[in-house]
Amino acid sequence: MTREELVWELDRQVKLVRTEYGLTQEAMARALGMSKKTLVEIEKGRSSLGWMGAAAFCTVFSGSQVLGRLLGGEASDMVRALAFQDLRPTYPPTMGGRVWWRTVEMRGGFRIQQNILSQHYRALDSQNGRVCSSFDLEQVRRQVDELEVRG
Structure with missing residues (x-):
């Protein structure tokens, strides 16, 4: 998934999340730091959150079940994977990774996992610390291999 694809998916979910939280357009616009007019245009498909708005949306509404089902867990994980790509x-x-992740492989002291819904990858160290994340499994493998060489 690219940033553009994520933004497009989130644009389509704004009204559902607003409804989930029981917010008026005015209240949601204020929570996201935008005008009601802009929010209305996003909900009608005539405008977009854009990358910064999508990141804010995922942060402010991180507990959303709508976003959780769409992205396979906490939406901020997806934003981080895309923001820190490369x-x-x-x-x-x-x-x-007890709920939304499956272990793809073990490499040395690292565990590579894939999110079951969004399909992005991450590598965890032995203390469950994330060392990298990406939609490219080969990139994650290369980063883990580099860490093993340095370690």
Whole structure:
């Protein structure tokens, strides 16, 4: 999935999430830091959240069941995977992937997992710390291999 594809999917879910949270258009627009007019245009398919708006949407409504079902868990995971694509940040520990993740393979002291809905990959160290994430399994493998060589 690309950033553009994520934004397109999220644009289509705005009204459902607003309904899920019981918000008026005015209240949701205020929560997202946009005008009601802009929100109405997004809900009608005439405008878009854009990347920054999508990231804010996923953060503000991270507990949404609508977004959880669409993206396979917490929406912010998907945003991080796309935001850090081709970058190598230091991630905080995870819960180890008990619900939305399946282990694809073990490589040394690392576990490569794939999200069962969004299909993106991540690698965890032995303490469940995320070391990388991407939609490209080969990229995750290369990063894990580099960490094993350095380790």
